[in-house]
Amino acid sequence: IPPANPSLLDGLDADQRAAAEITDGPLLIIAGPGTGKTRTLTHRIAHLVTAHGVAPQHCLAITFTRRAAAEMAERLATLVPDAAAQLTLGTFHALGLTLLREHHTRVGLSNHFGIATETQRLALLTNLLDDERAARRALATLSRHRRAADTDPETTELHLRYTKALREQDLVDFDDLIALPVELLETDPQLTEHYRDRYRWISVDEYQDVDEAQYRLLRLLAPPGGNLTAIGDPDQAIYRFRGADVGFFLRFQQDYPTARTVALTRNYRSTPTILAGALQAIAPATLVPDRELRPALDHGEHPKIGVYRAGDERAEASFVARTMDQLLGGSSFHSLDSGRVDAHGETTAGLTFADIAVLYRTDAQARALMAALTQAGVPFQKRSHDRLADRPAVAEILRALAHLHPEAATTVADRVRQAARTALEQVPAEEHEDRAAEIHTAVDLLAPLATDCGEDLARFRAELALGAEVDTWDPRADRVSLLTLHAAKGLEFPVVFLVGCEDGLLPLRWPGTEPDPEELGEERRLFFVGMTRAQHHLVLSHAGERTRQGATRPATPSPFLSDLDVAVCQRLGEGTRKRPRARQLRLL
Numbered sequence: 001i002p003p004a005n006p007s008l009l010d011g012l013d014a015d016q017r018a019a020a021e022i023t024d025g026p027l028l029i030i031a032g033p034g035t036g037k038t039r040t041l042t043h044r045i046a047h048l049v050t051a052h053g054v055a056p057q058h059c060l061a062i063t064f065t066r067r068a069a070a071e072m073a074e075r076l077a078t079l080v081p082d083a084a085a086q087l088t089l090g091t092f093h094a095l096g097l098t099l100l101r102e103h104h105t106r107v108g109l110s111n112h113f114g115i116a117t118e119t120q121r122l123a124l125l126t127n128l129l130d131d132e133r134a135a136r137r138a139l140a141t142l143s144r145h146r147r148a149a150d151t152d153p154e155t156t157e158l159h160l161r162y163t164k165a166l167r168e169q170d171l172v173d174f175d176d177l178i179a180l181p182v183e184l185l186e187t188d189p190q191l192t193e194h195y196r197d198r199y200r201w202i203s204v205d206e207y208q209d210v211d212e213a214q215y216r217l218l219r220l221l222a223p224p225g226g227n228l229t230a231i232g233d234p235d236q237a238i239y240r241f242r243g244a245d246v247g248f249f250l251r252f253q254q255d256y257p258t259a260r261t262v263a264l265t266r267n268y269r270s271t272p273t274i275l276a277g278a279l280q281a282i283a284p285a286t287l288v289p290d291r292e293l294r295p296a297l298d299h300g301e302h303p304k305i306g307v308y309r310a311g312d313e314r315a316e317a318s319f320v321a322r323t324m325d326q327l328l329g330g331s332s333f334h335s336l337d338s339g340r341v342d343a344h345g346e347t348t349a350g351l352t353f354a355d356i357a358v359l360y361r362t363d364a365q366a367r368a369l370m371a372a373l374t375q376a377g378v379p380f381q382k383r384s385h386d387r388l389a390d391r392p393a394v395a396e397i398l399r400a401l402a403h404l405h406p407e408a409a410t411t412v413a414d415r416v417r418q419a420a421r422t423a424l425e426q427v428p429a430e431e432h433e434d435r436a437a438e439i440h441t442a443v444d445l446l447a448p449l450a451t452d453c454g455e456d457l458a459r460f461r462a463e464l465a466l467g468a469e470v471d472t473w474d475p476r477a478d479r480v481s482l483l484t485l486h487a488a489k490g491l492e493f494p495v496v497f498l499v500g501c502e503d504g505l506l507p508l509r510w511p512g513t514e515p516d517p518e519e520l521g522e523e524r525r526l527f528f529v530g531m532t533r534a535q536h537h538l539v540l541s542h543a544g545e546r547t548r549q550g551a552t553r554p555a556t557p558s559p560f561l562s563d564l565d566v567a568v569c570q571r572l573g574e575g576t577r578k579r580p581r582a583r584q585l586r587l588l
């Protein structure tokens, strides 16, 4: 074995390095937030290629989002510039699409088959069932049926009709992207061999959130004893509502009996106080009871977790805007030191908008926040974890795009702009203002991808179909990030506001219903994921009353807040007071 390129493993601690140096056989890396799992995975691939002579085309890394894949690709391009282009990095769905493109004729598709949007699926089902409400219910049932291998005869029969209609339009749906390759491989051992030979080293980040179909695909590609590295944190499993099952992570050792396990225990992200608070929050429902997780960096003097009670959601939003202004060195902060300590213990210049995120449980909460930030003149980028193509305004643009004259424009970006003008489908005058705003937002969201695709419209469509809104999140934009908790997975920010910490909102529950313990566990994990995005400042807020779905109701603080010790958090000025005292929010 040639000596390791020192620069590739230099940036890793002893445990991370041990994980990176296990090159063959199944490997499980189980570790808490901010322990460098994603970083280790990236360096491990670079190390495989340079120190062990593994051909990059044999390496496959599966990430949870396209954005995460792009980030990893960028890192690898600097670590191993010569090999990066031959690595395969992407989501499960992108992998499924690759497999399907290579064998489209076998499932009755042309070589330019499309991926149906939710709008297209709904239209198709409405057509089959003659009833839009029934069609909406069927959408959910069919997805469950597909993912959980449900055998209810009525659903099976509907599924057959639905699939037939879909194929007649040369379409697959999102679930098909995994399910069809699984069917292909299960029925063709030679084909399975072919792909096993191509992808000899497979790594999966965020393994705690794989679903059954994805798991089956992995089992086919990586047989027991294969070079499969699974990385994750069971306490960050938050996609159960989409069919993910943390059970697959927990049984990795049974599925791959020769697997070695490495635990990473040092958190490089958060202050000791934030980390302690997060561990207190997850403790009652942890799936990793013997977890060891300690802060790796000495942050010196650092603030406690702030807890703030606002009157209602508007007051909460203006508190967030006001506090941001203070943190950014606005008028009230002039006399205070606003430098901060970065992850390497070095003091840097003051904060910028990009250092701040506001996280929330439901997308609807962004409304009040956007209004307050707009009023305060704070630029922001808002992203959810929903699929981009399912946004109504994006769907409208896509429809207009399909009907655009072929010679209307050459570049995708120009075509999108033209389609948006057309979509603007036609909007009735009384709805004009709101819809126009939505279409403009959609154009902004699509712009970077459209530019990226040059003149390749087919690629634009495919990328769009696979992408979530959060994939278009730009880490370099000088804007505050407004993100759902689901969209914030894997990210980190010096300053995090986690708003809406109320019973019924986080944990989320529809009025009048009781959550089951599984759901409650998932909600607690979401709270844990949210808290652990923060590096230096964490503020948790809740309101005394909140308007949801048109009804205003009194709100009580989230039960999760009462699990936090007074040693790690402190109340910020009450909502009735004009502003939190600057001293309490002092930056280091």
Ligand code: ATP
Pocket (backbone or CB within 6 Å): 011, 012, 013, 016, 031, 032, 033, 034, 035, 036, 037, 038, 039, 040, 233, 236, 268, 269, 343, 489, 490, 491, 492
């Ligand atoms: P999550 O569970 O949230 O996905 P993670 O375990 O994947 O977190 P990373 O995002 O890889 O963690 O790393 C968290 C932060 O710590 C990053 O800023 C990363 O650069 C930094 N980091 C990780 N390992 C080290 C190290 N050995 N030395 C310095 N910084 C490190």
Ligand code: MG
Pocket (backbone or CB within 6 Å): 037, 038, 039, 490
């Ligand atoms: Mg990660």
